[in-house]
Amino acid sequence: MVTRIPVAGDRPYDVIVGRGLDDELPSLIEGAARVAVIHPPTLRERAEAVAKAAGAGTAIPIEVPDAEQGKSVEVAARCWDELGAAGFTRTDVVVGVGGGATTDLAGYVAAAWLRGVRWVPVSTSVAGMVDAAVGGKTAVNIPAGKNLVGAFHPPAGVLCDLDALDTLPRADIAAGLAEVVKGGFIADPRILELIEESPEAALDPRGDVLRELVERKIRVKADVVGVDLKESGLREILNYGHTLGHAIERREKYTWKHGHAVAVGMIFAAELGRLSGRLDDGTAARHRAVLEMLGLPTAYPESAWPELRDSMRVDKKTRAATLRFVVLDGLAKPGILAGPDDDLLRRAFAAVAR
Numbered sequence: 562m563v564t565r566i567p568v569a570g571d572r573p574y575d576v577i578v579g580r581g582l583d584d585e586l587p588s589l590i591e592g593a594a595r596v597a598v599i600h601p602p603t604l605r606e607r608a609e610a611v612a613k614a615a616g617a618g619t620a621i622p623i624e625v626p627d628a629e630q631g632k633s634v635e636v637a638a639r640c641w642d643e644l645g646a647a648g649f650t651r652t653d654v655v656v657g658v659g660g661g662a663t664t665d666l667a668g669y670v671a672a673a674w675l676r677g678v679r680w681v682p683v684s685t686s687v688a689g690m691v692d693a694a695v696g697g698k699t700a701v702n703i704p705a706g707k708n709l710v711g712a713f714h715p716p717a718g719v720l721c722d723l724d725a726l727d728t729l730p731r732a733d734i735a736a737g738l739a740e741v742v743k744g745g746f747i748a749d750p751r752i753l754e755l756i757e758e759s760p761e762a763a764l765d766p767r768g769d770v771l772r773e774l775v776e777r778k779i780r781v782k783a784d785v786v787g788v789d790l791k792e793s794g795l796r797e798i799l800n801y802g803h804t805l806g807h808a809i810e811r812r813e814k815y816t817w818k819h820g821h822a823v824a825v826g827m828i829f830a831a832e833l834g835r836l837s838g839r840l841d842d843g844t845a846a847r848h849r850a851v852l853e854m855l856g857l858p859t860a861y862p863e864s865a866w867p868e869l870r871d872s873m874r875v876d877k878k879t880r881a882a883t884l885r886f887v888v889l890d891g892l893a894k895p896g897i898l899a900g901p902d903d904d905l906l907r908r909a910f911a912a913v914a915r
């Protein structure tokens with residue numbers, strides 16, 4: 562069974578979820594003479610299969626470092642050199658095969674090449690399928706922070722082949738579920754119930770529960786990015802837990818999984834909402850409970866606070882000197898908390914400090 566989830570916008574596209582989806586690729590790359598297949602070493606075989614499925618176009622395999630190591634200006638520049646050497650034109654297509662880090666890189670390579678060529682994420686991780694591959698946010702990291710250089714560049718279509726999850730380590734399935742939990746708190750509480758009913762089923766890559774969670778979270782994201790691609794308002798809700806999360810990732814030099822940092826960041830954000838009188842105690846406590854069920858981290862060293870506090874200044878939601886956080890006014894009622902004072906921030910951090 563194949564599910565097609567439409568994403569609206571100037572150039573609408575589908576997120577395709579199912580098993581054995583390689584036959585879907587040719588229609589997404591129609592008219593391309595060249596197809597650059599950007600992938601990390603862990604997914605070389607999968608990338609070869611995708612290159613074969615691309616059919617008529619000449620495949621240009623581009624192997625990049627794994628995970629966040631690949632999300633750099635230097636790696637992007639190497640990809641552009643390879644596109645230049647291959648004579649890559651505006652009718653050619655970039656395909657990213659991998660998790661969220663690889664598809665963020667591939668999308669950015671496509672966004673900047675000739676000022677924007679088509680791209681297709683073939684997503685192979687939970688975080689990639691439910692979040693990174695959908696919505697056209699592409700980026701690389703720089704020393705000043707996470708995703709600080711990038712572009713909004715929607716894909717031509719997204720392939721989420723659930724068979725890929727068979728080889729995804731359990732820790733990465735759980736980390737991807739942190740983004741699914743985010744979708745539960747900001748928009749679709751049924752997601753939380755499904756995980757609470759059976760965390761084991763949620764983590765099983767062959768089961769129906771994980772598929773339902775993946776599809777539900779994609780719908781949450783599609784509904785938001787379909788009306789606010791460039792994050793001029795509504796889209797900010799997808800950043801729940803990310804203000805602190807990105808600061809943790811930067812402090813850990815990107816050795817922490819993104820979903821782990823977002824898990825800690827969501828508990829902090831829930832506490833910010835609670836302490837500012839906007840979120841009830843029960844919903845705040847539910848954050849820790851559901852994230853713990855999935856084995857996700859819920860604490861971070863207390864001594865890191867001054868550095869994290871500084872790092873949060875470069876968050877993209879900041880306006881002038883005013884820090885802005887996504888908080889909840891109740892379950893599935895996201896809002897913005899602008900300019901909380903330092904004492905409130907520190908007290909909220911106490912909820913995760915160890």
Ligand SMILES: NC(=O)c1ccc[n+]([C@@H]2O[C@H](COP(=O)([O-])OP(=O)(O)OC[C@H]3O[C@@H](n4cnc5c(N)ncnc54)[C@H](O)[C@@H]3O)[C@@H](O)[C@H]2O)c1
Nearest residue numbers: 603628660661662663685686688692693698725728729819
């Ligand atoms: N653009 C967006 O809107 C958006 C949304 C969410 C996350 N992100 C980004 O996505 C990244 C996190 O995503 P991620 O967790 O997928 O990261 P990732 O790409 O680093 O993948 C995690 C690990 O899983 C491995 N992997 C991926 N698929 C596999 C498979 N099928 N089998 C075996 N191993 C596999 C990768 O090689 C890597 O080691 C972060 O960089 C985050 O900033 C972007």
Ligand SMILES: O=C(O)C(=O)C[C@@H](O)[C@H](O)[C@H](O)COP(=O)(O)O
Nearest residue numbers: 692696698707708796799800803877
């Ligand atoms: O799509 C969005 O918008 C998000 O914020 C989704 C996040 O899960 C994702 O990690 C995104 O890359 C963060 O964006 P950033 O603008 O804070 O870098």
Ligand SMILES: [Zn+2]
Nearest residue numbers: 692740819823
């Ligand atoms: Zn994220």
